[in-house]
Amino acid sequence: MEIACFIEAADRHCQQQGVKLTALRRQVLELVLGYPGVVKAYQVLADLQKQRGIAAPPTVYRALDFLVAAGLLHKVDALNGYIVCHHVGCNHEGLILVCGDCGRVEELDATPVLDVLRQQAGGAGFAISQQNLMLTGRCKECAV
Amino acid sequence: MEIACFIEAADRHCQQQGVKLTALRRQVLELVLGYPGVVKAYQVLADLQKQRGIAAPPTVYRALDFLVAAGLLHKVDALNGYIVCHHVGCNHEGLILVCGDCGRVEELDATPVLDVLRQQAGGAGFAISQQNLMLTGRCKECAV
DNA sequence: TTCTCAAATGTTACTTTATAACAAGCAACT
DNA sequence: AGTTGCTTGTTATAAAGTAACATTTGAGAA
Structure with a gap:
């Protein structure tokens, strides 16, 4: 199980x-x-x-x-x-997609995009800590 | 004023x-x-x-x-x-940076990075809705 | 002008979400 | 056993958000 x-x-x-x-x-x-x-x-x-x-x-x-x-x-x-969290052991940062309709969740690797975000935030004087990106939307099944 | x-x-x-x-x-x-x-x-x-x-x-x-x-x-x-929103008229999604220490908030344009994220999420069958990205970190003043 | 309709606001009541504050339990060590 | 610190129980309440219906208002049509 x-x-x-x-x-x-x-x-x-x-x-x-x-x-x-x-x-x-x-x-x-x-x-x-x-x-x-x-x-x-x-x-x-x-x-x-x-x-x-x-x-x-x-x-x-x-x-x-x-x-x-x-x-x-x-x-x-x-x-x-x-x-x-489906990546307990591995300590990479996640891109978490949540379907606002059915609540289904998908986790992708956020490392590349967070590299970009760190750079952008750094330009504004912010040091971004380790974290996950959470986005809401619609999954394939719930799409209109 | x-x-x-x-x-x-x-x-x-x-x-x-x-x-x-x-x-x-x-x-x-x-x-x-x-x-x-x-x-x-x-x-x-x-x-x-x-x-x-x-x-x-x-x-x-x-x-x-x-x-x-x-x-x-x-x-x-x-x-x-x-x-x-300090970018009225630019019709963008915000990248909102919050300093975990002092609570200061900075807003950048998240449109480019959300384009990338939309593509990545689309590959997983998710349609990302209009939204802001919020990240926490440390601002320049609060940096150790 | 007066009517009418739709959008905006007012109002009441309620649901959902979350926490404070203190009491009691329990396990680990001396 | 006694003490210490973390965990859980309990009561009460705060904070956040919404449903449903009444009323107002303002712009266009009659």
Whole structure:
């Protein structure tokens, strides 16, 4: 099963970082993995409530914040949602495409374009940090 | 006064587009212009309430949405805020640089790089919508 | 002028998203 | 056991955004 495999990798990743992938965090990660694309915090919260009876917003937000900080998830600001990072081990920067309709996500390599952006930003006196580029649009299936 | 000048340009811009920069919209634009960087909708709402006694959220959101659609403002998703577009008339998408230290904002033209990104995304079956690129980093003054 | 229509704004109520603040639990070490 | 620090639970509330319908206004037609 692919989820189990990812969780295992995530666990190793966290151990390397010296942080703990606790039961709760793992559970939240599994829930996010269960979706094909973008998930919202309150969706995860609802799922969590189904599984363990009760849960409050801070429970979910803390877990999600942790997972983002650990590099296991990305936050999609434009949609107030979260997606799984599919390049946990490799530390290249991602170009994340999100379909605003169905929430499907695609990750490409953003390295070349970020080189250009770094140069452009540098000209304006800005030093761009390591990060992902997130773009929203329509995927092939949702195209009008 | 720089604000008055910008408003005038904005007015011309709207006339060219065949849309109306009404008194309310102008007032909201002026309020946003009064801030050096990112402004939040509810800050604008509070200012508006000071100036005209009462105002409800939809009043502000509608004006902000209009101003974004007209290209006079950009929405900064990651901060739930808005900034003035300093390239009115160039009809471009913004490359918005935010200093993680001091919060200073710089806007460049993202059109060329988005052309590249559109092509790359198109190869993956994604049609990228009109949007801004937001990147975080360090500005010259905050550089270590 | 007066009517009419569409766009803009007002108003009420609500939904969604997110966080503060403090209490309780738990595991790891002394 | 005691203490320490991180994690989670709990309550309450703040912040952000929208739906739905009423009212106003202004430009063009009758």
